[in-house]
Amino acid sequence: MTSSSIPSPPEAPADAASPPAKKAEDEQAMGLKTKADFLFLEELGEGSYSTVYLGSDRNTHTRFAIKVCSKAQIMREKKIQQIFREKECLQKLSRPESYHPFIVRLYCTFQDNESLYFVLSLASRQDLLGVLKKKKKLTVEEARFTTSEIVAALTHIHAHGIIHRDVKPENLLISQSGHIVLSDFGCAKMLEPTTPEPAPPTPAPSSEAPDGPPRTGRRCSFVGTAHYVSPEVLNNKIIHEGVDYWALGCIVFQLLAGDRPFNDVSEYFIFKRITSLRYEFPADFPDANAKSLIESLLLIDPDDRLGTRAKGGFSGFKEHPFFEGVDWKGLPDSVSPLMATK
Template sequence: MHATDLVNNNMPQESKPTPTQQKAEPPSLSDFEQQEEVAWGSLATIIDVIYKKNGRHYALKVLNKGQLAKKKAIASVHAERNALIALGKKSYHHPGVVRLHHCFHDPDHLYFVLDLATNGDLKMLVQKLGSISLNCARYYTAQVVDAVQFLHESGISHRDIKPENVLLDDEMRIKLADFGCAYVGANMETPRTNTFVGTAAYISPELLARSEVNPRSPDIWAIGCLLYFFLFGSSPFMAATDYLTMKRVRALDYSIPDVCDTGAADMIRALLVLDPLERLGVPPKSSSKAIRQHPFFVGSEEKTTSGAGAGTSPALWLVVDWERLWTAPPPPIEVGPYRARPKEVPADDLWKGFESLHLVND
């Protein structure tokens, strides 16, 4: 029972709550000083705002009610709100999950006030570099694993884990965002029929088949796709269209380049398994502990005995120190070996020849 419940139960029947006991009024748009837009999409715009009451920066997610109704996305907004509120009720807030601070609306828009991630997302980072180093991939995959497992323990399946939904804060640590496809349930062990949700390049085969499986399994599959993306700059199932991509997912049609680290390749294969019951980390045959103890994270016997893992600064992240995952410094961002950073074309070259174009008169 909450403290406020105790107060209300002990009050005389005719008593009225004092002003301090009354529920605080939600903020409105006028309580925020708008800065610049930091992201936008077909349904939402994200604006950097300053909350006038405390001077702090937040991300204001603005959704147009008319657009939501037109695109039949109202259920998605409710799913996100329910998941974030459920997480907000927990006594512990995970550092790797975006936090909902306020939620309000006006006649035309819905507003979510969220943590502001100042360094973009992992899709932007990887695409800028082409790929990221093995140690960077290990570190960020471990952070995603830890955050996802926290969600599952909290009765929430994200179901749309992808690079653009993994934000980077001012210290270059992750924050999972966008819970529009989330499932919130009291029991994550009971199989349930899956709804077709998610993004083609990261969607699991059981979501495509709408089969009855453990709610955790789609997120575990997506982690395998993420690791592949970190190392090679593309989804393992990417094709010219979503239809062809999903066809490749159903057929488990992907290949791992020969340059891939042995531990990383083994991890990808253990997560990208068609049968979710055979997938690493999915109960009852596996567990969350099994993922955390995989050699890709904790090091192989050969690596440990050679000294590459033991006695090395965790900042290098040759192995994952799970106890210091959110406190030790992240690894320096380095380009991966598979693809070099794309060459930047000088701005003048982009317009070369433009002045020589001639229109042909009819």
Template structure:
């Protein structure tokens, strides 16, 4: 079992040596909240006709001259093969170097596309790096602009050598499969995934508003009206996950992003449990399992400050109720500025989660006190949001939505994105990143230089995925079908 320390929280997982957490790797993404967001701003028909004409005409004399420069192809001339070493702190205080390809000079950068899984279809060179917006133990995240449609995305780039074992590769496939089948305005969107011989790529939303955690730090804490709106959108996101057989298991402010329009986008599904991909753990009438349709597992993973008591009991399988506990911790932090349980020592923190009742800030309303107590109920069977319905009483998320704290919330309009968010976000352009950490966004791309990475790895079967936005272009290039895996 691998332990990782972060600035505020401790993160634990059982996934071999490649733990993934947004504390280690902060995914940054953007969401256009319109229902047809995936199809706008790109005249595909015109682009297709232009591409065919260019292919029929062939290269100009000037292009041919450039392509033969020093005996290299045009691709070889435009690609820089650079690597950079960086370091991430681990629990014992030592530094573990990580390597990842970094590409380009200033803002005009092309990604390395040598040794690709396929010479056609979606490939790194279709994306121009603009900025680095995050990094982690196994990945970096870049703000990129797609040359196909001129839109910006967040591209997560992972080094294959970090995923050597079969279980590591299963982990990578698991994350990609979950992302590719989730379609909801409050969940991160995966547009495509592909690979080269040395790297894995995920192209996702660029949520320009940054992490909810950063906004909590800036404000100190939210007003109850502000918190009501954002926690309600989080509830809709979790409801959709549970309806699709998924437990997130790591809901926290760092994994809640805000779109450019200020709406919630839940991200980081690296350690989620997906009933479609994983066999449920035999529960044998476990007190933490709600019903026969519950999603159950017994692995200890997540972030300690937001981890439900039943997750810490490794001998007891748990179900979807763990996410509602985390939602309660999130709401507590939004309205008070800190998680409900805090301690310098890990053992004391875990003991508090298992035995102590959270202290309710006196300045919060009685309705919010009631909601927090319901979500932070230690008995999973009685926890608000998880209580089974009966013939005489409504339970589950329906009961949660009817709580007095949410009086005045129009859940139908909220689900359709028709309610204006309370936080007003301002941007100078579609590449404005002032809501992200400056230590990443201001890092000069020209300094990402180093030795060429040696060695290749075998393709990871089933990793490539082409979403709707890119599929029609990809068909011109002979790639995967629309919305299909390859």
């Protein structure tokens, strides 16, 4: 098989990768694109089989993040199905009725003999990990705001039958206005919908949310990042949206403690700590409600975790005291406390 022989799934209808109505002018401008339609300005990041560039549309001068995936490397790493799943998830979440301001948008895809191209919304050059490297840890107010937006993004993708499976600070971009943008759906999995799952209100053109993920998930091989991977993944058990909420618990801990809850000298010992739930809060941990939230997320049984269907979905977060006073509907328009750190 040559590098140009990766089959391409049928392109989605024109509106499948479209932004919401307020971005209609971008939708109309995109159309069918090729590499020649963009200027590749500089490299933003690199993965095992892809490189992300800052790109500019030659006609509109709109800037995007363009993910360029090497076909040869995709085949060497046997990631063909994974790259198609990523495209499918992004297309679903980028439809007008599925739009969410805290989730990266896919504007279009195309390919040539050597590469597949994903043209994505450009958040900024900073991610949550970069913020933590500068500050080491956040204030309780900053952590509450950040966690609220992560919760809004996660409950939204779960309501659309998608689990991310690689939630970590590096994949949480910070927009120019200081808001969270969930990115990198390379490990995402789309599950068949069954019964409705409540999600937080979003400023989408349609207020209707599709069905949530099923309670019968699926077994999977290890994906994600060692420090944030859940026990059920390590034990090759059935997974569902609870894998993302485990990672959320690890992130909240890191935001306020300045370090990850599960650390050791090697992945083997990190995994041992995770599967035996061995972690400790530092003596100066700043907030009892945040501690309670973390303890409700870092639980061995995924059905026991806050946010899962068994625990009431999004309503469980709304009722937790850590989120008291959060204006969930108004989050996208609120002033971010992270702006002071940019």
